Amino acid sequence: MMKKTALHIISSARGSASFSKGLSSAIVDRLISKQEIDTVIERDLTREAPPFLKGNLVGAFYKDPRTADEEERRLLQYADSVVSDVSNADVLILGTPMYNLGMSALLKAWIDQLVRFGITYGYDEKGVRKGHLNGKKVYLAIASGGRMADWAPDNEFISSHVRAVFNAYIGDTEVHTLRVEGTAMPGFEADYQTIVANL
Numbered sequence: 001m002m003k004k005t006a007l008h009i010i011s012s013a014r015g016s017a018s019f020s021k022g023l024s025s026a027i028v029d030r031l032i033s034k035q036e037i038d039t040v041i042e043r044d045l046t047r048e049a050p051p052f053l054k055g056n057l058v059g060a061f062y063k064d065p066r067t068a069d070e071e072e073r074r075l076l077q078y079a080d081s082v083v084s085d086v087s088n089a090d091v092l093i094l095g096t097p098m099y100n101l102g103m104s105a106l107l108k109a110w111i112d113q114l115v116r117f118g119i120t121y122g123y124d125e126k127g128v129r130k131g132h133l134n135g136k137k138v139y140l141a142i143a144s145g146g147r148m149a150d151w152a153p154d155n156e157f158i159s160s161h162v163r164a165v166f167n168a169y170i171g172d173t174e175v176h177t178l179r180v181e182g183t184a185m186p187g188f189e190a191d192y193q194t195i196v197a198n199l
């Protein structure tokens with residue numbers, strides 16, 4: 001049987017108390033038990049935070065890699081490791097807390113290191129943008145203190161952002177969003193098995 005590799009990204013600072021980590025881990029276990037994945041690479045972004053984009057790194061992003069000097073190659077190391085992690089994965093499981101209606105800054109910084117002109121996307125001869133890493137499956141695990149049903153529908157930003165950025169700059173990507181909601185409500189208890197039951 002073909003080996004399928006998953007990349008599990010953790011981006012909550014709350015360690016084992018994190019509901020997004022609890023949900024993303026339940027997704028990993030469920031996909032293993034369904035034999036959809038068999039190898040899991042885990043990256044906890046709170047252990048090694050992705051660097052923010054600075055001028056000299058942005059410059060290196062847009063340079064022909066063959067002409068990068070030693071300093072630029074050093075700056076690109078983290079970004080190159082993210083591209084390699086994602087290239088090697090068939091399935092991505094991304095965990096994020098909702099902070100101020102958005103994804104965690106760690107996950108956003110990781111995405112900013114992943115998206116690279118000439119590497120993850122480019123333009124064809126007609127000027128149409130094309131992602132180069134097609135066919136990834138993304139499971140997005142979002143934990144929020146409140147519930148989506150309590151907000152206006154146009155206040156959904158995390159899932160729509162991840163879906164849009166992957167399909168624009170990574171490749172054709174199936175994004176499945178799972179939510180653990182209302183974590184800040186009194187007496188809340190997470191039932192991950194029910195959330196992942198339909199996967």
Ligand SMILES: Cc1cc2nc3c(=O)[nH]c(=O)nc-3n(C[C@H](O)[C@H](O)[C@H](O)COP(=O)(O)O)c2cc1C
Nearest residue numbers: 012018019020097098099100101143144145146183
């Ligand atoms: C700085 C901060 C901002 C937050 N913003 C929101 C928010 O906009 N909407 C919401 O429903 N919950 C919000 N929360 C609550 C978290 O989403 C909730 O605690 C969630 O369980 C965090 O994920 P984690 O358990 O994986 O750490 C916020 C929490 C913090 C610390």
